[in-house]
Amino acid sequence: MSITGIRGFNDILPEECAVWRRIEDEAVRVFTAFGFSEIRLPVVEKTELFLRSIGETTDIVEKQMYTFSDRHGESLALRPEGTAPLVRAYIEKRLYAASPATRLFYMGPMFRYERPQKGRYRQFHQIGAEVLGTESPMADAEALKMLETLFVSLGISGVEIEINSLGCPRCRPAYKEELKGFLADKTERLCDNCKGRIGKNPLRALDCKTPGCLTATHGAPAVSDFLCDACGGHFKGLRSALDMLGVAAKVNPRMVRGLDYYTRTTFEVTSGAGTLGAQNAIAAGGRYDGLVEELGGPATPCFGFAIGMERLALLVDRNRVEKRPLVLFLAMGDGAGEKGVEVAARLRDAGLRVVADYAEGSLKSRMKRADRMGAGYVIILGEDEIREGVLTVKDMTTGAQEKIAQDKIPALIKGRSQGAQA
């Protein structure tokens, strides 16, 4: 076998790229309308950045990061997510100085060493957006509205938004203790995984789907009952803002996220569509009010989310890919090939999408190919046309054809395809 690609690292082929392109274009359009600006960040960062942001005991850091030493022995990592690098840049480039609230979005590859499966790959792609510098629950609500707007514009339906509040460093410890107390006499029922993390992060048990953990956590106290006044008010503000914006979100008091930096609002967007396999989360995020300060910046409350590109692509309608009509230019006979590429170039200058076909073969087989390539029009340049100083244009959908002067072709094709679309 010759050299193959790496497990979990996929080639995105042209057909799939058309879908991705559509998603990306739509995301740029929607996010821009909400006042977000694009930022492009490196794919590699110092390992320490992720240790300090995501949390040293999270699965991502413990077993999913691609880390390596560079030639000077410094530990670097392929980014497993986009928020930490963005916050690093925000602090390093002092973006907070420009305006009180900064809205940024990014898209690109992320890397996690996991066992690949449907909707889960070692190199995967995210589109993310972050609002930095505002504590207002309106920011959370608007970001969710933005997400919903994107999904609608992509024709995706049947998604469910779940929200929760995890509280803040002031109120969460009390809840943690309460939960630990509740689980204390039920530890035996927890799965090994949850037994291990009960000390550090007992909240994870709420999210666990193993039967034992489900029964053990049944009737457990809810975070929402332990929120401090400020967090409770924030969560209430979020819910009423969502109502106002017409965003349907369900409160799920058991939803816990896997990254340590989340505070207050967390959310997850899932789809019931079977095409997603077991990975039903297509977007998720939340508030991380302490992260910027934690990483050495000024205290800056933030909200952000990331969308899983591969998963979203599984949900978009493949049949609706925008296409300008393709014109296939066929030249036949001595010298016609050269003349052909030149005429094709002029037609492109006039705004048409033209492929010059100078392959061998009978006209019949070349017509057949043109048809299979999806050509809307075929232009033929052969001996007859050269002699008469015209080109033959055939409309492949109607089958009609006519001989016409070269400079009249763009108008003819544009006129017809516009008429056809209307």
Place this chain on the structure above:
RNA sequence: GUGGACGUAGCUCAACGGUCAGAGCACUGGACUGUGGCUCCGGUGGCUGGGGGUUCGAGUCCCCUCGUCCACCCCA
């Protein structure tokens, strides 16, 4: 990291341990000298993922390995 299913032509899949591994689609040529879609006829295309073993004989059975898929775990 754990468990399961599966690797045969570019794609989807056949072939009881027994001739030369087949079919459909795709590609290509022709029937139809410069006109596509339909039909018919021909052609190209395979180290049966790789390695080892059992057997007179292996695509088929056994072991190893690589890969894919599914699930757990985790997450987007």
